[in-house]
Amino acid sequence: MPGRVPRASEKSAGLKPDGATPQGEVASVSNAGDVAAFLRNAAVLKPAADSQLPIGRLIFGLDATMSRQPTWDEACQIQAEMFREADKISGLQIKLVYFRGFGECKASRWFANGKELASAMSRIACQGGRTQIRKVLAAALNDARDKKVSAVVYVGDCMEENVDDLCARAGELGLLGVPVFLFQEGDDPVAAQAFREIARLTRGAYCRFDTGSARQLADLLKAVAVFASGGRAALMALEKTGGAGARLLIEQMK
Template identity: 35%
Template sequence: MIMLPAIIRPNKTTALTRAVAAFKAQRRPAHIGLVIDATGSREHSWEQAQTAQLRMFKDLAGLKALQLRLLEFGGGKVTDYGWQGDALKVAKKMAAVRCRQGLTQFIPALEAFEKDKTKADALILIGDAFEECSNAVLMPSWNLRDRGTRVFCFREGDDPVAASVFNTIAETTGGRSIKLGDQLPLADLCSGAALLAAGGEDALKRLPNAKARQLLLPPPKP
C-alpha cells in the first residue's frame, strides 16, 4: 500500500500579520502609541469601545516586531503603561480600565510621547471631547511632526471643539482625523493605522474596509 504524503495547507494570514512580519528582520520594530480618553463622558459607549479595542489588540498579539505604549486618562490622572511587546498584556490592562470623571488630558499625553527617547511611528488618539487649551496642542504637535510621528485621531460624537482640535493635530503631524461610525468601526481604523505605521501605504491598501482604507490614506500630492 502506497502512503501518499499529507497535504499541508498554509495558514491564512491577515494583512496586518503580513505587513508587520517584514519588520522582524529589522533592528527597530514599529512603535505605536495609544492615547485613550476614559473620562465620564465616554461611559455610555465604553463597553462597545472596549470590544473594538480588544479586537485590535488581538490583531497585534504575538507580533514581536511591534511595540505598543498605552496611555489612558480619567479622574484628572494620566496612566502610562510604558512600551510593551505583547499586545495581549496591553489588552489585559486596557480591559481593567473604567471611566472616571474629570477633564481630558490629551496635552500631557502628547507631551509624554514628544519627550520620550523612543520615537513613536504613529499615535492613535481616541475620545469624544477636548477640554484643554486648544492652542496648547500646537507645540507638541509640531514637535511630534518633526520627530516623524503621525497622529491619528478617532472621534466619537459631534463635539465641535474636539473635531477642530483633532483636525489640527492630525493635519499638523500628517495623520488623519476621522469620526467613528457604523461603517467606520474603531477596530478597523486602529488596525489600519497600525498597518500604515508598520508597512506603509502598500500595507494599508490590504485593509478590508474600503472606506476606512480610503480615509486613512494620505491625500494625493498636487
C-alpha cells in the first residue's frame, strides 16, 4: 500500500513493503527416523553436472489469508521443517513471498539460512482477504528474468482470480524453465483445476494435502528443495533411496 512504513518486525525478518520486488492423499506426521534418514540422503547429494549455477534459488509462495487459519500452525511447522532440512543441502537459497489482507503482498530477501527463514515465516499471522497468486507468479517472473530461479513452491487452499491471467504468467515461467510445484490444502475444485493447469504449463507438479497428510507434504517439500539445489539428477537420486515425495514429483514431471 502506497506510503506504508514497514514495521520493525518486518525489517528484522528481511521483508519488503507491499508490492516490492527484487530489484524492481496423503498420511501422518514425520517422525525422528524419517528426518534422520532424509538428512543422511541429502548429505550425499551433489548438484547436477549440467547445472549452470552453483546456487539453487527457490521461491516459496504462501497464502496467508484467513481461510487457512484453522490449520496454520501445523502448516507452519511442516514448512519450517522443510527450511531446516534445506539448510543441510548445499547451495540453496530461498525467498518467501506471501499475501494476506487487503492487497498486502510481501517478498523477503534471499535466505541461505533455513533457521532465519523459518523465523521470518513465524512472524506471519493470517488476515482476511482474497487470493493474490498473480502477484506471487509476477514476483517469480521478475526474479527469473534477472537470474535463474530453480523452482517455485506455492501452498494455498483456494483461487479467487482470473485463471487465464494466472496461466499467462505460468506460461512465461514455463518458457524460462521455472517449474511451479503447487500444494493445495483441502479439496476446492476451482483451485484444483487452476493449480493443475499452472503445474502443466510450467512442467511442475500438483498435489493435494489435508490435516491428515502432514508427512507426505513434508516429504514433497523436501523433494522440491533437493530438486532446486541439484536438479532432476538429484531428485532421481533421492527417489532411488526411497524418497516417496521424490517419486510423486518425478511421476508428474514426466
